[in-house]
Amino acid sequence: MISLPSRDFLDTPIEEYIISSEKVAHVQVNNSAEHALLVLTKTGYAAIPVLDSKYHFCGLINAQRITDAILGLEHIEYERLPEIRVEDIMQTDFPLIHISERFQRALDLLIDQNFLCVIDDEGMFMGILTRRVILKQLKKQIYQLKK
């Protein structure tokens, strides 16, 4: 019979697993959709955080939202990209996780999200927590159970 990972493991602070903000590609609220598309394309990431000038977390932007914003009736209106601001098309309805949360909370949220943005009490962006990192930790725990 397989026993579940110990409670201690599920109680680990997420802080240990986050990719810190300095290493996370992001755009700013007042950047153009053109700039955001460039960053998304160059980095190859599916979605990236949107921050204000003081590093507060504001939302997420992805290529689908940008394309959707320039969809005309007959064709995609690429010429409009420079005039659209990221703030006007970013996604804001998704769960965030606080830096003081534990592994179990992250695990629950990462069932439905590929990654989570991590914030502190003031809403400052601290980094991201990816499903990949959490799955790697789970795998480590499960393999240790076999020994």
Ligand code: AMP
């Ligand atoms: P991964 O687990 O590395 O495949 O990352 C999953 C998603 O998390 C990516 O598609 C991005 O949306 C986001 N992500 C991961 N690492 C970064 C990073 N360094 N900067 C910005 N976004 C990232």
